[in-house]
Amino acid sequence: AADVDSNQGQLSTTAILNSDVISSLVLSSNPDPAEVCEGTDLFITAAPSGTRVTDFGSTGATTDDTTITIPSADYIYQWYLVGNSTPLTDSPQYSGTTTATLGIISPTAALSGNENRVEVTTINNSCPVEETIAMVVNPLDDASFNYNAMTFCVNDFDPTPNITGLAGGTFTAVPSGLLSIDSSTGMIDLSASSPGTYTVSYTTTGTCANTSDQIITINDLDNANFSYSSNVFCSSDSNPTPTVDVSGGTFTATGGLSIDSSTGIIDLSSSSAGIYTVTYSIANQCPNSASV
16 A cells, blocks of 8 residues: 655555454354255355454554454355365265355265364465364165065955055055055055056155155956857857957857867857857956856
8 A cells, every 4th residue: 555654745655454353153054953864955054254454554553443344255165074184075965165055965874974164264364263063864764665566467356565664654656546555555456446557656754754666567357258140050050150359268168069169169060959158268467258
């Protein structure tokens, strides 16, 4: 700085000195306290405060000094892990490592118990003031469960899942409204459900709620529909062959009717006159039969 000597009429130089004193440093967290579940971001904020004394140096006395609050933009931050002298750097795990707010991103339970330390200086004071805060990362609830199979027929026994994780959660399914499922037990009413593929989810209600999924498929009964051209035949008629919706099944009949078990062709001349029941059985995914 420059000052004009009124007596000599000459220009003289005097020093302007800034002295910063950090008097307080408080750490806070979001959430507060610094305890989260795995995968939930945690933010720790440093709030320093202090004063800046400016000495204009023209008289050597303090009467011309000024005192102000240190501007927030003049603080310098560096975050560390306690016990490690290497500064943290921004990464997928950490953000804001040289700012007032440190972000711990999607932490795992392995980070639980870590203490985070911040060193704060200013543009005029390189002697750091530091503070630490410990963090707790709780593991997610165990939401494990399973059914005894992944594929069911609509006429199977209604399956109930085995919950191997934390009990007391809630079951849901998508698409919604088509699978009849008990929200408390997870039991599926197969006959009341629409055939299809569903994602069944189990969500816990513990300290750190978690969800796991299992995909199941419900199949309708095999299509066993078939028909003959008529319900009445004479022994002199041409041997009738049935029409089937799905081939590959087996034909049977009550005694006295000569029928090919593979094709369903009836040998009328070799059959005794009478009334018969013909059954077509098919066993693909979900065995079924139909009779005429």
